[in-house]
């Protein structure tokens with residue numbers, strides 16, 4: 001019997017204004033994880049961009065794909081990349097500076113060779129075909145309404161998976177590649193924007209109201 005090889009599949013990324021182009025290449029079966037995060041910080045990012053309607057689902061969840069950063073490349077528009085930290089912490093949330101299409105979340109250095117791709121800008125049919133449609137939920141109590149009986153992601157399993165990625169990348173520098181960081185210096189390609197406390201408070205107030213609206217609609 002000849003072994004079957006599965007070439008990587010490709011998923012195109014393009015921001016709304018067309019400035020940033022990229023592609024995700026994933027092997028089959030995919031080794032990333034589809035998550036829906038309902039946490040307040042992910043919601044804050046959606047509101048910061050004024051794109052909550054596109055990004056957040058009916059339960060205020062953000063759909064992401066946690067993956068190896070080296071499998072995402074950006075072919076055009078690196079100079080339009082922007083990133084923000086909504087907490088002042090090391091988690092960077094990336095987007096197009098011109099049209100505010102969200103791209104991905106990362107930690108602040110390529111020592112952590114993974115990213116959470118934000119799926120709202122991707123074609124949903126193609127995303128499901130390539131990455132599978134099974135999702136696990138995180139931080140449900142921070143979301144809106146009751147999503148019912150859904151699968152939740154265990155923190156221990158997720159941390160383990162991230163640790164394995166960090167260790168593998170120590171021995172294989174190729175894995176440290178990220179389209180959002182400078183290869184040579186390992187620094188982010190855009191200076192992270194930090195929100196003032198007053199800005200974050202205003203965003204949280206907006207998020208509160210939005211969650212009430214979502215819950216009301218259920």
Ligand SMILES: [Zn+2]
Nearest residue numbers: 015017096099
């Ligand atoms: Zn754009």
Ligand SMILES: [Zn+2]
Nearest residue numbers: 037038039042
């Ligand atoms: Zn989150």
